[in-house]
Amino acid sequence: MSLDPEVVRKDFPIFETRMRGKRLVYLDSANTSQKPRQVIERIVEFYEHENANIHRAVYELAERSTAAYEGARAKCAHFIAAPSPRSIVFTRGTTESINLVRYSWARANVREGDEVLVTEMEHHSNLVPWQLLTQESGATLRHLPVTDDGMLRMDLLGDYITDKTKLVCVGLMSNVLGTINPVRQLADAIHAMGGLILVDAAQAAPHMPVDVSELDADFLAFSSHKMCGPTGAGVLYGRERLLEEMPPFHGGGEMIREVFADHSTWNEIPHKFEAGTMNIAQAVGLGAAVDYLHSLGMDSVRAHEMELTAYALERLNAVGAEVHGPSDVDQRGGAISFNVADVHPHDLATIVDQEGVCIRAGHHCAQPLMRRLGVPATARASLYIYNTREDVDVLMGALEQAKGWFA
Amino acid sequence: MVRMSLDELYKEVILDHYRTPRNRGRLDPHDVKLERNNPLCGDELELYLKFDGEDLVGVAFEGKGCSISMASASMMTEKVKGLDVKQARAMAESIKRMMAGEEPGDINELGDLVSLKGVVKYPVRIKCALLGWNTLLEGLDEVP
Numbered sequence: 001m002s003l004d005p006e007v008v009r010k011d012f013p014i015f016e017t018r019m020r021g022k023r024l025v026y027l028d029s030a031n032t033s034q035k036p037r038q039v040i041e042r043i044v045e046f047y048e049h050e051n052a053n054i055h056r057a058v059y060e061l062a063e064r065s066t067a068a069y070e071g072a073r074a075k076c077a078h079f080i081a082a083p084s085p086r087s088i089v090f091t092r093g094t095t096e097s098i099n100l101v102r103y104s105w106a107r108a109n110v111r112e113g114d115e116v117l118v119t120e121m122e123h124h125s126n127l128v129p130w131q132l133l134t135q136e137s138g139a140t141l142r143h144l145p146v147t148d149d150g151m152l153r154m155d156l157l158g159d160y161i162t163d164k165t166k167l168v169c170v171g172l173m174s175n176v177l178g179t180i181n182p183v184r185q186l187a188d189a190i191h192a193m194g195g196l197i198l199v200d201a202a203q204a205a206p207h208m209p210v211d212v213s214e215l216d217a218d219f220l221a222f223s224s225h226k227m228c229g230p231t232g233a234g235v236l237y238g239r240e241r242l243l244e245e246m247p248p249f250h251g252g253g254e255m256i257r258e259v260f261a262d263h264s265t266w267n268e269i270p271h272k273f274e275a276g277t278m279n280i281a282q283a284v285g286l287g288a289a290v291d292y293l294h295s296l297g298m299d300s301v302r303a304h305e306m307e308l309t310a311y312a313l314e315r316l317n318a319v320g321a322e323v324h325g326p327s328d329v330d331q332r333g334g335a336i337s338f339n340v341a342d343v344h345p346h347d348l349a350t351i352v353d354q355e356g357v358c359i360r361a362g363h364h365c366a367q368p369l370m371r372r373l374g375v376p377a378t379a380r381a382s383l384y385i386y387n388t389r390e391d392v393d394v395l396m397g398a399l400e401q402a403k404g405w406f407a
Numbered sequence: 408m409v410r411m412s413l414d415e416l417y418k419e420v421i422l423d424h425y426r427t428p429r430n431r432g433r434l435d436p437h438d439v440k441l442e443r444n445n446p447l448c449g450d451e452l453e454l455y456l457k458f459d460g461e462d463l464v465g466v467a468f469e470g471k472g473c474s475i476s477m478a479s480a481s482m483m484t485e486k487v488k489g490l491d492v493k494q495a496r497a498m499a500e501s502i503k504r505m506m507a508g509e510e511p512g513d514i515n516e517l518g519d520l521v522s523l524k525g526v527v528k529y530p531v532r533i534k535c536a537l538l539g540w541n542t543l544l545e546g547l548d549e550v551p
Contacts, residue, residue, distance in 0.1 A: 344472065344473035344474060345449075345473070346474075346476075346535060347473050351413060354413055361448065362448045362449055363446075363447075363449045367449075375449075376451055405413070405417055
């Protein structure tokens with residue numbers, strides 16, 4: 001079933017908003033996505049008819065809120081083909097999910113002399129936690145290089161994944177280059193050495209089918225707000241065996257089984273990792289976002305974005321923009337970073353904004369990658385289900401205006 | 408909503424300094440060299456200062472950044488060269504006041520720099536305009 005973005009747009013109330021009297025051309029979904037009515041209404045419905053704290057009370061209302069929250073967990077498990085909802089931990093988002101693995105798994109398992117491997121294209125959220133971990137543990141942090149056209153140097157795997165490597169941390173889809181990384185190949189390589197792989201799927205989960213078994217991921221993280229859901233919710237998938245073995249992350253209510261004056265025992269997974277009152281309505285909203293994406297079909301989402309990405313790349317190349325990342329849409333998603341000669345990305349973003357076009361300018365939380373690309377900043381247009389060829393055309397018109405200012 | 412016009416941001420004098428920056432390049436010898444950047448946007452600036460006693464006798468910059476950051480730095484070098492430390496600091500403080508939406512003080516003193524006033528309407532760009540000036544203030548503290 002193919003996806004008609006003009007129909008999808010009608011689900012998103014924000015597109016009724018005019019920007020400076022013009023059509024809102026939102027090309028910053030890699031940053032955060034817009035929210036469909038189905039998600040917004042689900043959150044309102046929760047607060048109006050189901051709101052109570054979860055897992056703590058015996059009355060009917062609390063049963064409803066708990067069912068809504070746990071229902072969302074089951075939806076998230078299904079979304080990434082996880083074997084059981086027990087392997088789905090709710091967090092605030094990808095950053096917290098990754099930090100949970102750092103504190104809970106890695107602190108107990110990564111020691112002096114060990115290595116943690118990241119890649120040169122990681123988002124800061126999948127880099128800084130590993131800098132902190134390796135600094136405190138005395139382990140070594142290594143970076144798998146990228147090629148000039150934005151692909152991982154898989155030819156170097158033998159040098160970078162060894163019996164010293166305890167953990168590989170890699171993004172499934174780059175937020176800067178759009179590159180879809182060969183995660184399964186990395187998983188096979190690290191598993192052969194007895195290590196684990198953590199997959200940052202913040203950028204991939206909203207845009208393509210993700211299957212933790214196919215990827216053979218040990219941990220996988222994603223955020224609600226980039227996939228049509230509210231901010232404040234995210235997921236950490238972990239293999240059940242690992243989650244069982246791991247010590248808790250935050251201490252507090254709900255994560256315990258029994259508390260004594262001087263020690264406690266832990267709740268079963270995944271509740272062991274969900275201390276305090278969680279972002280309940282946000283998790284329910286994430287569940288509604290999963291339903292929404294399922295109704296479109298993730299294969300259709302991916303197909304639409306491939307087609308639109310090909311069109312945008314063609315238009316950008318035609319005006320001589322320098323586009324970073326792979327040119328083959330089979331190997332990339334719709335986050336397109338580019339530079340236009342003589343126009344700094346900031347100036348570009350300010351000028352196209354006058355035409356109602358939202359693009360990002362800067363380093364996209366990937367400063368080491370910017371250095372690798374040899375640019376201080378890029379402009380980035382990122383595409384999603386509600387974007388159309390018309391959106392790309394408006395962007396291109398605005399780019400021409402920007403060039404005019406600095407010609 | 409207040410309608411904003413790009414003409415107020417990209418004034419001709421700003422575009423001129425961006426296209427043809429003044430005092431761009433290394434300054435050798437120098438007394439102070441500072442590298443600062445705008446972490447959110449990636450604007451990068453190297454500022455070189457040369458003093459004769461309390462007088463700022465040489466100012467130059469290198470950098471990569473947007474038109475506002477580079478033009479502001481270029482205008483700054485022209486304006487503060489020849490001033491003494493106290494005067495240069497006062498000028499930087501006036502620009503910062505102007506960017507905070509306050510009265511900058513003596514407009515005549517600022518000359519072309521008044522063209523930066525349009526940036527105030529684009530709040531995210533204010534830190535671009537101030538990159539050079541904040542770096543200068545730090546550099547003036549290092550007067551040998």
